[in-house]
Amino acid sequence: MEQSVDILYDWIQKQEHFVKKDFHRDHLERIIISTKGSVEKAKKRMDKVCTMRSLVPNLFQKCHAKDDFAQLHDWYINLPMPKITDDNYRIYIAKISNKPLSASVLMDAYQFSVILSEYMKLYDYTKGYHVICDFRDANVLDLVTKIDLVDLRNIMTLYTDGYGFRIKNIFVLSNSSMIGTFVDILKQIVTAKIGQRISVCKSTEALHESLPKHLLPEDYGGEQKSISTIYNQWVEELSSDKHVAYMKEMRGACTNETLRRPDKFNEDYLGMPGSFKMLHVD
Incomplete structure (x- = not known):
């Protein structure tokens, strides 16, 4: 598991479009467990959730369970x-x-x-x-x-x-x-x-x-x-x-799509609000 977390962490450092790269190792471990130990699937899952923070930011706007949802x-x-x-x-x-x-x-x-x-x-x-x-x-x-x-x-x-x-x-x-x-x-x-x-x-x-x-x-x-x-x-x-601070930190775990290689944009994101696809016209 330690080796798998290291591989996933090192991969994240190389992703230019990731805004945040210093993820907690516990978080990365849970991601790998959710993919039944597949680091390659964990990479896709990390990319998916970070991209969603950029495409649908309204889901991640609030951080305080008591103050933001009093009623x-x-x-x-x-x-x-x-x-x-x-x-x-x-x-x-x-x-x-x-x-x-x-x-x-x-x-x-x-x-x-x-x-x-x-x-x-x-x-x-x-x-x-x-x-x-x-x-x-x-x-x-x-x-x-x-x-x-x-x-x-x-x-x-x-x-x-x-x-x-x-x-x-x-x-x-x-x-x-x-x-x-x-x-x-x-x-x-x-x-x-x-x-x-x-x-x-x-x-x-x-x-x-x-x-x-x-x-x-x-x-x-x-x-x-x-x-x-x-x-x-x-x-x-x-x-x-502690958790409110963590939520504010994770809100920044999004992507900068201008830095993503156009050929690497995952087709799974198409159709979601804010998603796009680069077209090359001769």
Whole structure:
């Protein structure tokens, strides 16, 4: 692993279009782990996330979980659970309340998740995530009409291709007749492999068939603390001076596209806001 981190670090130093080059070794190690030890894939992942900071900077604008999102918990809370499964997966919960949504609230949710994701990439060794999307209280029709497909696609691309989070399952918890529409939208955003892992659950009891009760919060019939308690603990941790400073540092881990070799621009970025392709005309 030390050799792999050295190789990745040395490669970063040679990338003229990288604005930041002094990445934490812990961060580079997590990147390599997320690519199952492939340094070549880790290079692409580093390039992807740094390029996204340049192409979609609005996702990375905010740094302080408490000050920048003081009211977000009234609409939306998301948190990783503290304990992991026997096969090293972590449960991640995203819950939407019954309050009317807006584009700004959804963007705040994405920006908060970026702060959380940066923390996880620095410290967490888990293999991947079981995701619970709790829409039991939400107006799903309101959610579907307020979703910006470009923003949703960008944040999902950042999760999977940038940060390299592996998604084992997505459990959509809802009784709404509109939930099928949301699932159809989500399947258009994610890969076919992830799309096959999406399932709709009508009750928390249905979760117990796939997830251990002792890892779930008490709100979901489990043995862990309530999601509001765990969420508040996360907000305090993400608002520490250390992590706020780290977020400001990582905000500068972007690219200067004028220094990138035109023939090296990754085709994967085309179609994203701000992306471009050099054309040579005789």
